[in-house]
Amino acid sequence: xxxxxxxxxxxxxxxxxxxxxxxxxxxxxxxxxxxxxxxxxxxxxxxxxxxxxxxxxxxxxxxxxxxxxxxxxxxxxxxxxxxxxxxxxxxxxxxxxxxxxxxxxxxxxxxxxxxxxxxxxxxxxxxxxxxxxxxxxxxxxxxxxxxxxxxxxxxxxxxxxxxxxxxxxxxxxxxxxxxxxxxxxxxxxxxxxxxxxxxxxxxxxxxxxxxxxxxx
Numbered sequence: 001x002x003x004x005x006x007x008x009x010x011x012x013x014x015x016x017x018x019x020x021x022x023x024x025x026x027x028x029x030x031x032x033x034x035x036x037x038x039x040x041x042x043x044x045x046x047x048x049x050x051x052x053x054x055x056x057x058x059x060x061x062x063x064x065x066x067x068x069x070x071x072x073x074x075x076x077x078x079x080x081x082x083x084x085x086x087x088x089x090x091x092x093x094x095x096x097x098x099x100x101x102x103x104x105x106x107x108x109x110x111x112x113x114x115x116x117x118x119x120x121x122x123x124x125x126x127x128x129x130x131x132x133x134x135x136x137x138x139x140x141x142x143x144x145x146x147x148x149x150x151x152x153x154x155x156x157x158x159x160x161x162x163x164x165x166x167x168x169x170x171x172x173x174x175x176x177x178x179x180x181x182x183x184x185x186x187x188x189x190x191x192x193x194x195x196x197x198x199x200x201x202x203x204x205x206x207x208x209x210x211x212x213x214x215x216x
Contacts, residue, residue, distance in 0.1 A: 098123035
């Protein structure tokens with residue numbers, strides 16, 4: 001075990017024990033005073049979860065929704081966000097998300113096993129609602145449409161657009177500036193001459209939304 005990761009794990013567990021002890025004392029004090037509001041059931045969903053001695057690394061400007069989750073070896077860049085119900089799992093392989101990128105509601109990003117490749121997502125990337133990214137590489141200024149599936153070892157090059165509901169097969173490369181539609185992605189057409197403006201705009205909108213939610 002890496003000594004630094006081991007120390008982080010120990011500190012995390014000690015901190016957890018101290019918090020639990022404080023909450024137990026709080027409950028005892030409330031009972032003595034006849035206050036029972038603490039018995040109300042609350043959601044204790046963990047948004048950031050260490051896994052196998054790997055602790056997520058989140059930039060201070062990033063944001064994870066209360067019902068979202070990042071676990072294990074996950075890195076979130078500046079102004080990136082993980083929205084409601086989205087899951088980013090670095091349990092088996094590392095996941096790196098660049099700056100100004102967003103993982104939208106109910107999306108899944110991660111590896112399916114220890115034999116999968118790592119997930120790399122560039123800057124200004126929007127991963128649409130319900131999309132699934134498994135062991136793939138995504139370049140900068142990419143738009144992944146809602147409910148799309150990007151399989152292992154696939155590469156989405158910078159400036160590409162993946163249409164909603166598409167399936168990108170394992171090991172496929174979607175070239176820069178192309179729009180992938182359904183399967184197979186070899187039928188992809190050129191995204192047009194707007195130079196990635198829709199992708200950048202989408203990233204900017206969700207980046208601003210993430211900052212607003214973080215501040216609330």
